[in-house]
Amino acid sequence: MKRYKKAFFLIISFLILYSCSQREKRTVIAKIDDFVVYEEDIDKLVTQELFDEANRIYLIKKLALDSYIDDYFLKKGLNNLNMSKGDLVDSLYKKIVDSLFISSFILSHNMQYGIKDLRNTLETFPINSEEGQYLLKEKIKNSLLKSFIDSIKSVSNISSFLYPPINPKLALLSDSIVKYSAGNLSSKYEILVVSDFECDRCRESYPIIRRIYDKNKNRVKFSFTNYSSYVSISAIAAIAAGRQGKYLEYSNAIYSLGNIPTLEDLNKIARNMNLDMTQFEKDFKDTKIKESLVDNNIILNEAGLYGTPTLIVNGKLIFDLSSEQEVQRIIENEFSE
Structure with a gap:
């Protein structure tokens, strides 16, 4: 019995010493008199x-x-x-x-x-x-x-292990912007799709975004937000449709046009979706929508966004959507159990 107690004591002592040595591995980069400056302290500042x-x-x-x-x-x-x-x-x-x-x-x-x-x-x-x-x-x-x-x-198997760094400003971004979510709303995983209704590349990339959404919607929550240098009538109309629970469907219709929609186009989309047109037109004129979109653009700009379309996966920016396979690989890597 004493032998077991001694062995147990040695194991505990080793673990304590090991944990202490781990804590002591902090890198010292300066000393001011008796005050120690650690590398991690400076990292937090920059x-x-x-x-x-x-x-x-x-x-x-x-x-x-x-x-x-x-x-x-x-x-x-x-x-x-x-x-x-x-x-x-x-x-x-x-x-x-x-x-x-x-x-x-x-x-x-x-x-x-x-x-x-x-x-x-x-x-x-x-x-x-x-x-x-x-x-x-x-x-x-x-x-x-x-x-x-x-x-x-397209017929080759390409595996890349080069991953973008995590942007610290994106950690709380999802809670402070105007967004509409779809897919698995109870999922702990979220992909934020940042796009612009009047961006040519966004229209070109939207079929890829839709396929990525369809492939992952059962296990991931997808959130959609608009970002541009100005507030477009398309963005206002999409939020007006969102107030009737049709943001994603309305967005799909805008991107399917293949051109920048006119006000007549936007109203036609709303009618084809059987939206309450009286409510839609009232919401379209609501200045609070435009104000929220202005704030949204400022928040996204300050977070380091500089172009669309962009996917934010686990704090990582994916702005090159030309390779659907590459985007899916990053998603699998980030959200693997």
Whole structure:
């Protein structure tokens, strides 16, 4: 019995000593007389600055990784076709590009009023000028090459383990903004979708957001909020619809239009959804909605948001929604049991 007591005493002593040694591992970075300054104390003072720097480094690495992966698949595709990059691009251009394609490309990229030269300056050239035609052809070729690479990536298994840092300002963000939630409302997991009804990239990315929502809605609460540099009539109308319990459905209808809606479009959507139009029009004119959206934009801006669309998953910003597989991977990693 004494042997067991002695062994028990030794184990407890070891645990106490170990826990003390763990506490003593705090890094000392300065001493002022007898006062000790620990690294964690300084970290608390510059938490946001450290995040900003970590996020900058993450973005640099993410861009480099994306470029590396694209180069890998381009080389793989060229080897399979036994072609050079130049020959491939010329072949795709001759096979795909015609006058209808060019017209559609110009409209979809808002180039009808001019095309920007991003090589040296931001000078804009008329689309029909010699320089404009050259830039247009180069942009089309780059787009075709990207589509070729993406077609190979879409049937490949890519696993990335590079994750964005956590923004400390986002910890309490969800409780202070105007949002509407759907999915599993009792879930401990939440994904905040930050978007803008009048943003081209948001419209382009919305089908991906919807698929991500459909895939995860049974286990995750999705919250939706609007963020832009100004308060749009679309954002006001969506909240007016939200007061009748139709925010998500109304948002879906706006993004499905494919263009920035007019007031007539917004009223038509409301009628098609059988909303109480008297109440809808009353809420649309309610100045409290506009005021709440102004406050919302300020809060999101101060939290470090700088663009849309953005997903916030567990305090991590995901602003590149071009890869549905990549977004889903981050979700799985953050919300795995």
